[in-house]
Amino acid sequence: MQDLLKFIVKYSNLLVLLALEVVAFLLLLSNNHHPRSTVLSTANRLVAAQYEAVHNINSYFSLHYTNELLQAENAQLRAEVEQLQTLVSDSMARSAAEYLHHSIRYIPSRVINTDSRLSHNYLTIGCGSNMGVRSGMGVICSDGVVGIVSTVSQHYAIVVPVIHTDASISCMFSKNGYIGTLRWPGDNYRYARMEDVALHVDVLPGDTLVTSGLTTAFPKGIPVGVVDQCDLEDGESYYTVRVQLSTDFRRLDYVQVVDNRSADEIEALKHGLD
Amino acid sequence: MDWIKQVIRFFIVMVVQLLVLNHLQVLGVCHPMVYVFFLLALPITLPSQMDMVVGATVGLIMDIFSNSLGVHMSACTFLMFYRRHLIGELVQDAERLKGDISIYSLGTESFLKYLVLMVPIHHLIVFTLSAWSWSMMGWALLETFVSSFVTMALLYFISSIGNRRDHQ
Numbered sequence: 001m002q003d004l005l006k007f008i009v010k011y012s013n014l015l016v017l018l019a020l021e022v023v024a025f026l027l028l029l030s031n032n033h034h035p036r037s038t039v040l041s042t043a044n045r046l047v048a049a050q051y052e053a054v055h056n057i058n059s060y061f062s063l064h065y066t067n068e069l070l071q072a073e074n075a076q077l078r079a080e081v082e083q084l085q086t087l088v089s090d091s092m093a094r095s096a097a098e099y100l101h102h103s104i105r106y107i108p109s110r111v112i113n114t115d116s117r118l119s120h121n122y123l124t125i126g127c128g129s130n131m132g133v134r135s136g137m138g139v140i141c142s143d144g145v146v147g148i149v150s151t152v153s154q155h156y157a158i159v160v161p162v163i164h165t166d167a168s169i170s171c172m173f174s175k176n177g178y179i180g181t182l183r184w185p186g187d188n189y190r191y192a193r194m195e196d197v198a199l200h201v202d203v204l205p206g207d208t209l210v211t212s213g214l215t216t217a218f219p220k221g222i223p224v225g226v227v228d229q230c231d232l233e234d235g236e237s238y239y240t241v242r243v244q245l246s247t248d249f250r251r252l253d254y255v256q257v258v259d260n261r262s263a264d265e266i267e268a269l270k271h272g273l274d
Numbered sequence: 275m276d277w278i279k280q281v282i283r284f285f286i287v288m289v290v291q292l293l294v295l296n297h298l299q300v301l302g303v304c305h306p307m308v309y310v311f312f313l314l315a316l317p318i319t320l321p322s323q324m325d326m327v328v329g330a331t332v333g334l335i336m337d338i339f340s341n342s343l344g345v346h347m348s349a350c351t352f353l354m355f356y357r358r359h360l361i362g363e364l365v366q367d368a369e370r371l372k373g374d375i376s377i378y379s380l381g382t383e384s385f386l387k388y389l390v391l392m393v394p395i396h397h398l399i400v401f402t403l404s405a406w407s408w409s410m411m412g413w414a415l416l417e418t419f420v421s422s423f424v425t426m427a428l429l430y431f432i433s434s435i436g437n438r439r440d441h442q
Contacts, residue, residue, distance in 0.1 A: 013355065016323040020330045020351040027337075028344025028403060035341045040334075044339055054293055115296075115340065118305075118404045122341040158341065165407070186410050 009269040034160055038153040042113055042124040048156040050127060059110075059253060066253050073142040102218055107131050107257040110154070114252055117187035120166075122158040123147065125255060133157045138217030138258040144246035145169060145224050147257050148217050157257075163189050163222075163249055171224045172212040176202060179212045182224060182243060189249050191228060197239040203230050209243055216263035217265065280316070284332070287312045292339050303417045306424040309336060310396055311432055313353060314388070315374045322358045329354030340406055349399035353392060360391055377433045382405040387431055 008015065035041040042048055059066070088093070106129060115121040127133055129152050139146040139159050147161035160167050165186045171194075174178040178201045184192045197203060207227040213220025225243040232239055291309040304358065313329055320328070333350030337343045361375065362368050364384045377385045401414040401421075 011360075013322055013326075017351060017355045021324055021348055024333070024348035024351060026344075028349065031341075031343035032406065035343065037343070040338050040343055042339065044338065047339055118340075118342070119406070119410055120342065120404060165410075179308070186405070186407075187413055188284045220317075272279050 009169055013205060020026055020118075034150045034166070035153065035158050038151055039149060041158060042122065043128070043151050043153040043156045043158050045153065045155065047218060048112060048124055048126075048153075049117075051124060055110070062251070064252060065251065065255075069142055071095040084152045103260065103262045105259040105261065109133075109255055110256060111252045111255055114249060118162075121161055121163050122150075123161055123249075123252065123255075125157050125159055125257070126155070127257065128155045130152050130154055130258075132259060133257050134259075136217065136263075137260070138215075139255050140218065140222050141247055141252060141255045143223065144247065145171075145218060145222050146212060146247055146249075146252065158230070161249060162245060162247070164190060166197060168207050169218075170212045170214045172197065172208045173201070173203065174208045174210045174221075178203075179214065182209070190244060192225065192243050192245055194243055195238065197241050198231070199232075199237055199239065201239070203227060203239060203241060216266050217261045218258060219260070276306045276317075280312075284312050288335070288423070289320045291336070296340065300390060303413075303420045304424055305417060305421045306428055307397065307400065307421065308355065308371060308428050310350070310393065311358065311424070311429050313350060313424070314357070315376060315433070317373055318361060318368065318371055321354075324356040325358065328350050335406065345400055348403060349396045353396045355393065360388065361404075364388060372434075376436060384412075385433065386430070391428050393429065394418060397422045397425065417419065433436065434436060 020212060028034060029117045031040075035043070038044065042051060042264045090117040109127040109131070112126050113122075113124040115123075123139075123146070125133075125139070131147060133152055134148050135152055137149045139149060145162060147159045147164070147167060149157050150160045151158040163180070163184045164168055165184060167184060169182045170179065170180050178197070180194045180197055182192050182194050194209070205227050208237055209224040209227065211218040211220060227247040228242045228244045229237045230241045286354075287309050291307065295306050297304070304354075309332070311416045313332060316325070316328065329350040329352075330347050331344075333347035333369055336346035336350075361371070361380075364387055365371065367379060369378055374377060375385075375388070380388060401417045402411065402422075405411065405414040
């Protein structure tokens with residue numbers, strides 16, 4: 001017994017170090033790769049409130065830029081409304097438009113904190129379960145795709161953005177409909193990568209990528225990015241396509257959470273198949 | 275009261291880190307972490323086990339604010355463990371150090387050694403753990419290299435200001 005006490009006293013430093021490191025690694029593993037706890041993350045009310053207060057001050061400095069964005073979006077929406085009005089005269093189109101209108105709802109929200117520096121970046125947005133946000137929903141902004149909701153607390157939610165090394169977004173080339181998966185390699189926050197694009201696919205720099213609509217998180221046709229370059233390594237039979245993301249994650253201010261009301265039904269069907 | 279001074283310093287350092295430095299955007303590789311100043315300057319009057327608990331707590335708070343649970347906590351705990359040994363190596367009579375660890379208390383040369391041996395280790399742990407994959411190791415090393423230099427320069431600057439103020 002005395003020997004044990006002596007041992008503990010002699011190596012107490014090392015034991016404390018080991019104990020604390022074990023705790024740290026357990027937290028790290030439990031958190032990898034998505035934050036799970038609403039208490040120990042920026043979904044925490046206190047932490048988020050702090051970020052929100054700071055963001056309120058900072059947002060004054062980007063008012064001009066935000067206004068320009070909103071104006072551009074307004075103009076685009078007006079054009080779309082006019083187009084749709086001409087279409088709606090067709091009764092088929094009317095029922096389709098009604099279906100779309102009822103099946104997808106957009107929840108507007110502000111971004112209160114962003115990371116774009118690490119390989120595991122997260123956004124914190126200012127609406128949570130009180131507004132109907134649930135984990136797994138897609139998040140978009142006026143420029144394009146943002147990410148997918150991960151952790152939700154009552155008033156806040158954490159979003160795993162496209163620029164997170166574990167994020168993958170199903171998207172397609174708008175000109176030929178070829179579908180692939182977009183991933184972020186973890187370095188430059190402006191560029192993501194699409195691998196395994198078959199050689200026969202006609203891809204050129206400047207082509208646009210949009211969401212495929214294959215998952216329930218995003219509706220079809222939300223902009224993702226523009227092809228920047230396509231590389232073919234020696235001996236490979238697939239292109240690696242570098243994509244410039246249409247969303248600038250360092251200037252995000254307002255986003256919309258996509259609440260696909262038929263998501264549950266579709267997921268239930270898929271589970272039924274399994 | 276000394277502990278009030280430490281608490282105030284902790285708040286200042288965290289505010290600067292979370293509101294300014296965490297949003298710095300220089301080429302995507304420069305992420306200085308000046309909050310370690312609080313840990314590096316802590317007097318060595320506490321028992322060294324308490325040192326590590328303080329380190330773990332500071333790291334955990336950083337982690338909660340940056341959604342990186344465990345990363346900073348692990349780095350700061352190790353930093354505080356290693357700190358005691360290092361100060362013992364750098365200074366002959368470490369017992370006489372009662373106040374903050376600074377340029378003044380260690381001397382310029384020892385303080386520089388102290389920074390060079392502490393900061394890169396902390397940064398290396400943080401960047402490798404947050405990269406969490408072998409394929410990103412090169413990038414993590416580059417981040418460590420660049421950020422360490424900037425952090426060390428900032429820490430040297432902060433410490434020299436504090437030094438001047440204390441002895442006017």
